[in-house]
Amino acid sequence: MKALRLTSTSGSKPSLSLSTLPKPSPPPGSVLVKIRAAGINPSDVINAKGGFPYTTFPRTPGRDYAGVVVEGPEEFLGKEVYGTSGKVLSFTTDGTHAEYCVISCDGINLKPSSLSFVQAAAVGVPFTTAALTVRRAMIQSTDRVLILGASGAVGSAACQLARNKACQVLRAARRGSVDVNLTTDPELSTVKSLTEGKGVDVVIDTTGSPALMRAALRILALRGRLVYISAPKEGSTDFTFDMKQLYREEKMIIGCNSLLQTLPEAAKELGGLTPGFEDGSLQAPNESDIETTRIEDAVNVYQMKGNLGNSKKIVISF
C-alpha cells in the first residue's frame, strides 16, 4: 500500500517520503480501515519536523481519517467509520496518511451519514480539541465567551460548541468579518464595549501569542477562565502575569492538550460530537472550503503547510 513515511536515524530530524509498505493485518480487537480521506493537521506538520519528542520512527503520520472497515470483527465489516487520535496514531503506532490503517475497535466511531468522507476526515482534531477547551473551561450557558483565532479550524469549531451551549460568543481573528479584529485591536479593547464593560467569562485562545494572552487576562471578568492550546513556535515561551490580580479576581489559566488523550478517549470525545453532525447542530467545513490532495502530492503539501501557516484545510483523498 502507499503510505507517507517518516524516517529518522540516531535522533536527526525526520525525513518525510512516499513509501510502499505491506498492507497491515489487524490484531484481535482491531480493525483494518481502508482510508478514503485523511486530514492534514498542524500537529502532523509539526510531527514531520520532529516536534514531538515521543514519536518513534519509522512512522506513518496522520491523526484524522474517514474510511471503511475491510478486516476485523464481523460486526464492523463494511461500516463507514471516522476518527482521530490523541497520543497514539502517528506517534507510537502508524497513522492515517496511508491507504490502510489499523485502529483498535474502541478507537472508531460510525461516520455521520450527513458528512462526506472528505468532510468527516476534516473534523477530528479540530472539533475534539475545541470540545476539550470547552469542557476544561467549564462553560455554562450564561458565559460570555471570546475565541481568539476564531477563523482557524479549532477556533471555528469552538465557536459552534460554545454557541450550542447558548453562550454569547465573540469571535476574534486577524482579518475577516469578526467581532474583534486582532490586527487593529491587539489589546482587545473592543471586548469591553461589546460586553458593556463587564469583560468575558471565558477566553479560548488558539493562537499561542503571549501578548494576546496578556490582553485576554485583563479583559476576563471576575472568576474568568482562560484556556489555551499552544505556545509560540519560536523564541521564548515564558508568560508573565500579575499574581495579585489573578487571585483577587479568582481567575484561572488552564492548559489544554488533545495529544494527551488515549485512542479510546479521543474516540469518546468525537463520539460525543457525532449526534451534532447528524442533526446539523454542528457544521463540518463545506466541501468547497476543503482542498483535497492525492497521497502522491502530500509530501509537497506538508512542506507548503509548514511554510504558509494557516492555509485552507487540506485532506488527502483516496
Next chain:
Amino acid sequence: MKALRLTSTSGSKPSLSLSTLPKPSPPPGSVLVKIRAAGINPSDVINAKGGFPYTTFPRTPGRDYAGVVVEGPEEFLGKEVYGTSGKVLSFTTDGTHAEYCVISCDGINLKPSSLSFVQAAAVGVPFTTAALTVRRAMIQSTDRVLILGASGAVGSAACQLARNKACQVLRAARRGSVDVNLTTDPELSTVKSLTEGKGVDVVIDTTGSPALMRAALRILALRGRLVYISAPKEGSTDFTFDMKQLYREEKMIIGCNSLLQTLPEAAKELGGLTPGFEDGSLQAPNESDIETTRIEDAVNVYQMKGNLGNSKKIVISF
C-alpha cells in the same frame, strides 16, 4: 459599646483606635449579636493599613465572631452563633471587633456545641478560605495534595479538609515537623521522592511566594492544579511560567479569594463545615494554641501582628 474603629480622611491611610459607639439596632431581617469572641485575621491587619481599596470609612473592622443573638426575630433570640465575612463585614458594613454586631439572618450559623466561643471565633476565615481552595482545586479522593504553608491557619485547615477527602497530603512549611522543609528544600525536590517521582496532583499555596510557586508548578503531575490565595506583600507581584510546559501537561493555575464572597455565601461555606466540627472530623485550634486579648489591648495586637507576621492565633475575648 466599645468598638475598634478605623478612621480615614480624604484617602489617607486609616487610623485604628478604641472607640465608644452607640449600640446598633438590627434592621428587619437582621440580628444583633453580643460578641463573645472575635478572631483577628491577617486580612484585618491589612484592612487596618488601608490595603483594601473598597473599604469605606469610618469602619469597625473584624470578619470572624462567635456570640449570642440578643435582638432580632424570635427564632434566633438567645442562640449561640458563629460566623465569618466575605466582602461585607469590616469593609462596607461594621465588623465584629466590637461588643455588638449587626448580622443579616442569612449570614449566621449555629455555633457547634463542641467549640468554645474562643475556638469558634478562630475558625471562620481560615477554614472557609481552606474550603474555597479545596473546592476550586476540584480535589478528588485519589489526589496527592501538597500544602505550602501547612502550619499556618489556612494551611492547617486545608490539610484537614484534604485528608477528610481521603487524599494523600504532604505538609510543607519553613520549620517544624513537616514532610517538606521549605527552608532547606525551597525547590520542593523532596516531593518527587515522596511521590515515587510522580509529583502531586494539587498544590495549595498559602504563602504567595513566586519562587515557591515556580517550584510547585514543576512538581505538579500531569493535569495538576495549583491554587493560591496571596501574592508578595512587597515588591513585584509578577509571576512567570512556561506556557508550553503548562499546556502540554494540561496544568491549571487557579486564584482563590474568600473576600469575593457575599455574607450568605460565606455563611453557607462555614455552614458546610459545621457538621465536621460537631462530629470531630474537623479540629478547631485548641484553646491552648489561641491567645486571647481584651478589646482594650487590641490596637496593640493589630500593631504587633502587622510587624511579626505569622504569630499565634489571637482572638479578642469579651
